[in-house]
Structure formats: structure tokens, C-alpha cells
Amino acid sequence: MSNHVELAHGGGGRKMRQLLEHTILPAFDNKHTEARHDAVVLPVGTQRIAFTTDGYVISPMFFPGGDIGKLAVFGTVNDLAAAGAIPKWLSASFIIEEGLPLDVLEKVVHSMREAAATARIDIVTGDTKVVDRGKGDGMYVTTSGLGIVPDGVDVRPARVRDGDSVIVTGDIGRHGVAVLSVRKGLTFESPIESDCAPLADMMQCLIREGIDVHCARDATRGGVAAVLLEIAAAGRVHVEIQETEIPIDPAVAAACELLGIDALHVANEGRMVVFVAESDAKRTLHALRSLEVSRGSAIIGRVTTGGRAGTASIRTRFGPARALDLPAGEPLPRIC
Amino acid sequence: MKYLDEYRNADDVRRYIDAIGQLITRPVNIMEVCGGQTHALVRFGIDELLPDKVTLLHGPGCPVCVTPTETIDRALAIAARAETIFCSYGDMLRVPGSHRDLFSVKASGGDVRIVYSALDALDLAEQNPAREVVFFAVGFETTAPAHAMAVVEARRRRLPNFSLLVAHVLVPPALEVILSDPDRRVDGFLAAGHVCAIMGLDEYSLLVDKYQVPMVVTGFEPLDLVQGILRCVRQLEHGSPSLDNQYARAVRPSGNLAARAVLKEVFQTVDRRWRGLGMIPKSGFALAQPFAEFDAERKFPMKLAEVDDPIECISGQVLTGHRRPNQCPSFGTICTPDKPLGATMVSSEGACAAYYRYKRNEVS
Numbered sequence A: 001m002s003n004h005v006e007l008a009h010g011g012g013g014r015k016m017r018q019l020l021e022h023t024i025l026p027a028f029d030n031k032h033t034e035a036r037h038d039a040v041v042l043p044v045g046t047q048r049i050a051f052t053t054d055g056y057v058i059s060p061m062f063f064p065g066g067d068i069g070k071l072a073v074f075g076t077v078n079d080l081a082a083a084g085a086i087p088k089w090l091s092a093s094f095i096i097e098e099g100l101p102l103d104v105l106e107k108v109v110h111s112m113r114e115a116a117a118t119a120r121i122d123i124v125t126g127d128t129k130v131v132d133r134g135k136g137d138g139m140y141v142t143t144s145g146l147g148i149v150p151d152g153v154d155v156r157p158a159r160v161r162d163g164d165s166v167i168v169t170g171d172i173g174r175h176g177v178a179v180l181s182v183r184k185g186l187t188f189e190s191p192i193e194s195d196c197a198p199l200a201d202m203m204q205c206l207i208r209e210g211i212d213v214h215c216a217r218d219a220t221r222g223g224v225a226a227v228l229l230e231i232a233a234a235g236r237v238h239v240e241i242q243e244t245e246i247p248i249d250p251a252v253a254a255a256c257e258l259l260g261i262d263a264l265h266v267a268n269e270g271r272m273v274v275f276v277a278e279s280d281a282k283r284t285l286h287a288l289r290s291l292e293v294s295r296g297s298a299i300i301g302r303v304t305t306g307g308r309a310g311t312a313s314i315r316t317r318f319g320p321a322r323a324l325d326l327p328a329g330e331p332l333p334r335i336c
Numbered sequence B: 001m002k003y004l005d006e007y008r009n010a011d012d013v014r015r016y017i018d019a020i021g022q023l024i025t026r027p028v029n030i031m032e033v034c035g036g037q038t039h040a041l042v043r044f045g046i047d048e049l050l051p052d053k054v055t056l057l058h059g060p061g062c063p064v065c066v067t068p069t070e071t072i073d074r075a076l077a078i079a080a081r082a083e084t085i086f087c088s089y090g091d092m093l094r095v096p097g098s099h100r101d102l103f104s105v106k107a108s109g110g111d112v113r114i115v116y117s118a119l120d121a122l123d124l125a126e127q128n129p130a131r132e133v134v135f136f137a138v139g140f141e142t143t144a145p146a147h148a149m150a151v152v153e154a155r156r157r158r159l160p161n162f163s164l165l166v167a168h169v170l171v172p173p174a175l176e177v178i179l180s181d182p183d184r185r186v187d188g189f190l191a192a193g194h195v196c197a198i199m200g201l202d203e204y205s206l207l208v209d210k211y212q213v214p215m216v217v218t219g220f221e222p223l224d225l226v227q228g229i230l231r232c233v234r235q236l237e238h239g240s241p242s243l244d245n246q247y248a249r250a251v252r253p254s255g256n257l258a259a260r261a262v263l264k265e266v267f268q269t270v271d272r273r274w275r276g277l278g279m280i281p282k283s284g285f286a287l288a289q290p291f292a293e294f295d296a297e298r299k300f301p302m303k304l305a306e307v308d309d310p311i312e313c314i315s316g317q318v319l320t321g322h323r324r325p326n327q328c329p330s331f332g333t334i335c336t337p338d339k340p341l342g343a344t345m346v347s348s349e350g351a352c353a354a355y356y357r358y359k360r361n362e363v364s
Helices: A012-029 A066-083 A104-117 A174-184 A200-207 A223-235 A249-260 A279-289 B004-007 B010-023 B035-043 B069-079 B102-105 B117-125 B146-157 B171-179 B193-199 B202-211 B222-238 B257-266 B290-293 B313-320 B352-357
Strands: A040-044 A049-055 A084-096 A122-131 A139-148 A163-167 A214-217 A238-242 A272-276 A298-302 A312-315 A322-323 B028-034 B054-061 B084-088 B112-114 B133-139 B163-170 B188-192 B215-218 B243-245 B268-276 B280-288
Touching: A012 B215, A049 A066, A049 A272, A066 A084, A066 A200, A066 A214, A084 A104, A084 A200, A104 A122, A122 B215, A139 B004, A163 A279, A174 A249, A174 B054, A200 A214, A200 A279, A214 A223, A223 A272, A223 A312, A249 B004, A272 A279, A272 B117, A279 A298, A298 B146, A322 B352, B004 B222, B010 B222, B028 B035, B028 B133, B028 B171, B028 B193, B028 B222, B035 B054, B035 B188, B035 B222, B035 B352, B054 B171, B054 B313, B069 B084, B069 B102, B069 B133, B069 B163, B084 B102, B084 B117, B102 B112, B102 B163, B112 B215, B112 B280, B117 B133, B117 B146, B117 B163, B133 B146, B146 B163, B146 B257, B163 B280, B163 B290, B171 B188, B171 B202, B171 B280, B188 B222, B193 B215, B193 B257, B202 B215, B202 B243, B215 B222, B313 B352
Parallel strands: A084 A122, A238 A312, B028 B054, B028 B188, B084 B112, B084 B133, B133 B163, B188 B215, B215 B243
Antiparallel strands: A040 A049, A049 A139, A084 A139, A163 A272, A163 A298, A214 A272, A238 A298, A312 A322, B268 B280
């Protein structure tokens, strides 16, 4: 309908898919972008490296449980982790608005240093630009990341198989609700904090256990629903989940109902959706639950031939299944 | 949170569904009036759980869906002006006018802002004295009192740069159109719980008495809806139509008196065109004369042609229960939420959008 880029194009929903598929990807199409996975895996000599990049435009910059700096480090670490990689090095590019208080900048970079230490990665290169007052909304941060994919590890949508179990590594919806609560001035009896956390160690733990992870993706913008639909489309499979199995904190559920948003569409920053063979599901769950960051893991569904390939559905608590869909735009803009 | 768990209890819902199945002896068509009810019925799959003899028809209770195209065009023209800040609830932004929608006006540089409340728009007016802040006042009687209060507050704060573009519509006149249709398919109604929480039950009692058709006021949770449907079926089986209030935890017979008072003070009832349904007499609100200075139509006068939806759009038939969304030839093909032909596909509470979101992988 429009000849201009709209906010909805950045939302992780259908419009963003359209922008990518019709305008951006055709310009760069090559065998590497075909995989449509967040991080690309590239051969370098005898090794394989994973490479990814992400821009962070979150507003407000500081929120319960984190800030733009922490997000910029963990978010990119997690994209590498989703490819089965051990994250090693990040770059950090800053676009800073004239007038930003220096102590805000200090807080952000300090937070990035702490996050880098937690994730055991180094920030090794970067760039800094300053733009006129009114042109930068405080600060934007872009991080690119490199990681090493261990031999034998092959984590991507094409490996998903009929019958695979779908596991989410903790309760959903925290990050989006935490950010929205600051924007709207909502307070809850028990404050809801973002789940912002690094997930690379968690993924390597599964790999060390000898579990063959078929596919994984962190459920950021667009939420768990977006991940399921993207992987269903890229892997040409159908995914069905059970409403009663989805882990969600009661306070987060209540906030979503109040605001009229679907928790499955809400961004998370410390949750992975993992696909493994059904025979590995119990073992995977056990390994995940032994770690703090994935204590609340649950099997929420499976890959089945019972629905059209490229789609996903949810069986409601009452019995009938209904289609899972991406929202057209973004229920919560500037969420990450 | 307890309300959510209790009113979504699967066992209780199934018990009511079974009771409906045991009670019903012949096919009935029940219309839920409100888009929120439609959405809940489809989202939770209740329409599929009901016995085959119960057919749900979806009503015109989606204010976004029934806002006339020319009103959207007026909003677009106001929003495109350099001096205005145009404020709206989020779901109006994607409703198509003749050529574009508010999102694309925003993308081309118009200052369009999503607000959760008219009071946010009021604050914007206070913070931006050099700009004209216009709030798109859409909704049924449910949202109208808060909008009326915003106008009263604007007067108290002496804000000359705040106005409403009023597009409010009223439920009972639309129901009367459906009830008086000689080709009426609807046997009983589920009335909109939140509209009744404001306006009370009198208008609906009058309709039940005049047309001898059962009406049950319901809430929006699964248990509310199946309880309402059971009570409606019971009335139909026993042949004694009356107005029944299932949503007593929120609806009092006299409604919300304070809300009704402010509506009377700030608004007057006028004839309105409804998208898909045409002109319905005395079916809308406009600002009353004493508040004319807050009327965006007066501040930004313009002549706009009445516009009808493309011929392919049958939203009028959907809104009056004559057709279901997946019976429309354009459904899911040339008409989708991303390129909608009419507002029932765009609005998140439109019947077509609900069917597309939850049911489009099924065959009709």
C-alpha cells in the first residue's frame, strides 16, 4: 500500500518478512542467505565459523533486568548460539545522539563489558558516530559476532524432521512485558524483569551431552510464534503446540491480557526454541533443567504431518486446534 | 488472574457445551453482537465445540469495521497537515481509506501517534501549544464516556488546540436494522457486555419486547459465552423471549450512571453512515453544540465524497450475519489483512480478520 518504509516493517511480523523477501534479500541473494537462519555458517579452512549481526534500537534504553548494552551483547551471542556455535568475538558500533549525557554512555559500555565477561567473549573492534540532536533518539548499538561451530554440529531449519519435539527453554513473554511496563508506567505486585541472558553455554551443554540439536532459534521480536512460523516455513514442516504446555508466569499472563497482546507474540531475550528428535526429548529437557538459565524448560509441541507444511498451529485447552499467525506489524515497537 | 483461570476452565466449558447439546432440538442461529465476542469465540475454538445445530452469526459490533471510508479519508487529510498531531488507537492505523491508511501517512511524514487513551492526546496538546492535536474518537458507547471526559477536561485546562474527530456509533439502532430485516436469519442474540456495562439494559429490553427475540448480555471469556449461549438456547426452546443478564458481575440494569451523564452532556445523537450497512438514523454521536469548539470537523472543514467499498467486498453481508467470512470468494485470496478490501479484514476484531487469523487453513 505504501511506497515508504513503515514502522511495521521493523516489527518481526508479516510486513518485515515481505520487506526482506521483496526488497532486501533479492539484492544479496546467494547460497549463504538461502538458509534463512539468524547466523550464517561459513567454511574457513577446515573450520566453520558462524557470523551474525544485529542492530539494537530499544526504547527506553534502560528497563527492569537490563539495558541496551546488555541486550546488544547477549542478543548477538544468542544468534551465534542458535547456530550451535561457541561465540568468540563481537564488534560494537555506536550511533550516538548529540546531547546524550556521558554517564549514560558510560553505564551502557560498562554493562556491555560485564555482559561480555559473563558470556566469555571479547569485544574486539568497533566504531563510534555522533549525529545531530534530534536525529538519533539517544543511542543505537549494532553488534556483529563471530563464533566457532564445533565439528559435527549442524543446527539449521532444514534438519527439522517430522516427529521432532519442540522445547522452549523457559517461561515466555518477560522481556516485552518488562519493557512495556516502563513505557506505560505500569507496576506489578512482583516486578517483571526482562529475561535477558546468554544461551551459548546452554547450547554447548546439550552438544556435549551428545544431543543432536536439529534446529534452534532465540525467540526475540515476534515471540515464540514468529520462531515456529519461520522454522516451519524454512524447514517446510508443520508445527503443532499445546496451549496447556506453554510455560508462562501468571503475572506476565495477566499483563498480556490487560494490554490485549498475545504472549506468543511477545519478545523474549533469554529463551531458545529447540527442535530435537522425539527420542532425545527427555534427555534434552533433563539437561536444560539442570541449568539456571533454562530451569523452566518445557516440551510444548511437535513437528507433525497433521497440518500444511510451512504453517503452525496451537491446540487450545478446549480441544480444537487453530492456526498460529504472525501479527501484521508489531504489537510493541522498539522492543529490542 | 483468578478470573482468567476460572472463566477459561476447560471442564466447565465442556459441561456447558454438553448441556447445550442435550437441550437443543432444532437448528438455531445465534448472533454475537460484539467484535470482542466474535474474536473470543473463534480464538478459543468455541464455535467448533458447539453442537452442529447451533450456528453462530457474527454481528456488526466492530466500530473500526463500520467507520465509513470518508471518515477515514477525513482523518488522513487532517493527519497529513503539517500543524496537526493526529492521535488514534492502534487498530485504526491500518484501516484503508480510499487510497491509503494512517500508517502510510505516518511513513510519509505525517505526525500520527498511537495512544492508549484520549487523555494521552490531551497531555500532548498541553505539551505542544503550537500544534493542533486531534484525537480519533472511534468506538461504541464503551469508549465514548472516556472521550467525553477528555473534552470536559480540555475545557477545564483551557486547551484551544485539542479536538476530537468523532466517529462513535451506537449498538441498538444497528440491532434494530437486523431485527427489522424481513430476511432476518437471527433467532437470538448475545448482547455486548461492555456496552451494556455503560448503558444498562433498558434499550435492549425495548428491543426484546418489540421483536420478541431472546437476548442474553454476556461477558467475553469462554465460560461467559457458552453460558450465554445455553441461556439463549433455553429461551428459544421454551418460547419465552426475554432480556437476560449473564454478565451481572459487570453489568447493572441502569448501567454506569456517571458515564451516561457525561455522554448526555458532551454528545448529541445524530444520523450516521456505517461502512457496509449504509445510513442508520440516530445511530451515532456528534459533539453537542456547547462543545463545538472541540469538533475537528468544524476546525478542519472539507468536502468529501461518500465512498463505497469495492464490489468484491461483502462486509455488509458479514456484519449482518448473512454470510460467513470464509464464504466470501475473495477471502484469503485477494482479500487478506495485508491487502484488505474492507474493514472487517483489517480490524483485529473484524470477523474476517478473526477467521483469517485462526481458521484460514481450514476448508469452508
